[in-house]
Amino acid sequence: MTSSLLERFFKLSEKGTNFKTECVAGLTTFAAMSYVLVVNPSILSAGGMPIEGLITVTALAACIGTLLMAVMTNYPIAMAPGMGLNAFFAFTICLTREIPWDAALGIVFWNGVLFLLLSLFGVRKKIAEAIPDALKIGVQCGIGLFIAFIGLKNAGLVVDNPATFVSLGDLSQPTTLLALFGIIVTIVLVTKKVTGAILISVILLTVLGAFIPHGDGTLTAMPNGVIGWPDSISKTFFAMDIMYPLEHFAQTWDLVFALLFVNMFDTIGTLIGVSRKARLLDKQGDLPRIGNAMTADAAASVIGSALGTSPVTSYVESAAGVSAGGRTGLTAVVVAMCFLLALFFTPIMKIIPLMATTPALIMVGIFMMESFRQLDFDDMPSLATATVALLAMPLTFSISEGIALGFITYVGIMLGTGKFRKVSFITYALGVIFLLRYVFDLT
Known part of the structure; x- marks a missing residue:
């Protein structure tokens, strides 16, 4: 009875798959993205949560x-x-702008609401087409560099320096060397296409950390048990201050826009990329239910803000499950159930040290840098715009500043080279608004 219901709802036979294949695909996707259970809390807590x-x-x-x-x-x-959205939440909104984390959740809430409205009314497609590809690529790559930089900083591989701003950390420290070892191991495993490569590296470094003293002389703590009840979310559940962005609109509008910008293009890129691999695109190369997918993505961000996290988005690691044969939503259902079961292994996840998350951050950064090859290196305006955006993010320690400088640079170059007719009204408007924000110090 159950199998027939699943067959009718998910149309398994029509999609050329079966229950067993979908389950294996779901487990594969979960193994590939489960590192988020450790990395996301470590990043959000860095922002004060x-x-x-x-x-x-x-x-x-x-x-x-x-x-x-x-x-x-x-x-x-x-x-x-x-990933990237959580870094923006913690390091740009909370730390750089010094906005309380509950108010930051309010910003996430309004980002989700706007994203939902744009998806429901079909406006998101017009916005997506109006923004130049150079900016989309530069922003994605810049976020990748930013995340990788955070990973290097957490591991002590790069440290602050009063003369040069940053410099190489102390490689004589055992945990710093261990983090470097973990980065190499992770890249090797990913290159060899080992399922769950990032998770394996996190576990490996956690285990080795039990025998190697950390910077403060301590070892990785032993868990209180293997299985336990999930921690309460009472401190973050509905803690979002949804009035803060409205009361401080002049100081927060660009943050809401930046989240919306990154979330929208990250989602579109992931949906198209994974769907192409799963052969879900139609003859015109379009995703038939992309509107529903974007709506689900936006609604998840609203729900996530109520729970107490940064925006929720589609994961490119879903491609791992697709490679294992996943073709329907049943694969996603299996992933969801795995996340629920993982909650009962919280005691183990709580002992994972910050150093052990470094390879995950570096690898995510590398994945996000892959889109740089889509740039036309003979097109100087595009190359310059993307380069400014991607360099500005890690160097200013702010994703929103990278986006703003990218828009201003692109508009300035196109005006200066006489190609102003190729720039959309939306891009012009945003470029001018960001410039005025700097001129009148509206930060």
Whole structure:
């Protein structure tokens, strides 16, 4: 009875798959993206959020978002709090702008609401077409560099220097060398296409950390047990201050826009990329239910803000499950159930040291840098725009500043080279607004 219901709802035979294949694909996708359960809490807590309960929040947000995607689209695409989006939340909104984390959740809420409205009314397609590809590529690559830089900083591989701003860390420290070892191991495993390569490296460094003293002389703590009840999310559940962005609109509008910009193009890129691999695109190269997918993505971000996390988005690691044969939403349902089960292994995840997350951050950064090869290196305006955006993010330690400088640079170059007719009104408007923001110091 159950199998027939699954067959009718997910159309397994029509998609050329079966229950066993979908389950294996779901487990594969979960193994590939499960590192988010450890990395997301460590990044959000760096922004001031209470660490207790963040593993639970991450798992619940991933579970709910993935189920929404499965039910609304029947696509084998999983969702979770986005890498890059969580870095923007913690390091740009909370640390650089000094906005309280509950107010930052309010910004995430309005980002999700706007994203949802744009998806429902079909405006998101017009915006996506109006923004030049150079900016999209530069922003994605810049976020990758930013995330990798955070990973290097967490491991002590790069440190601050009063003369040169940054310099090489102390490689005589055992944990710093261990992090470097983990980066190399992770890249090797990914190159060899080992399923769950990032998760394996996190576990390996955690185990080795039990025998190698950390910077403060301590070892990785032993867990209180293997299985336990999930932590409470009472400190973050509905803690979002949704009035803050409205009351401080002049100081927060660019943050809401930056989140919307990154979330929108990250989602579109992931959906198209994974769907192409799963052969879900139609003859025109379009994704039939992309509107539903974007709506699910936006709704998940709103729900995530209520739970207490940064925006939830589609994960490119879903391609791992597609490679294993996943073709329907049943793959996503299996991923969602795995996130729920993972909650009962919280005691183990809580002992993973910050150093052990470094390879995950570096690898995510590398993945995001791959789109740089899509640039036309003979097109100087595009190359310059993308380069400014991607360099500005890690060097200013702010994703929003990279986006702003990218828009200003692109508009300035196109005006200066007489190619102003090729620039959309939306791009012009945003370029001028960002410039005025700097001129009148509206930060």
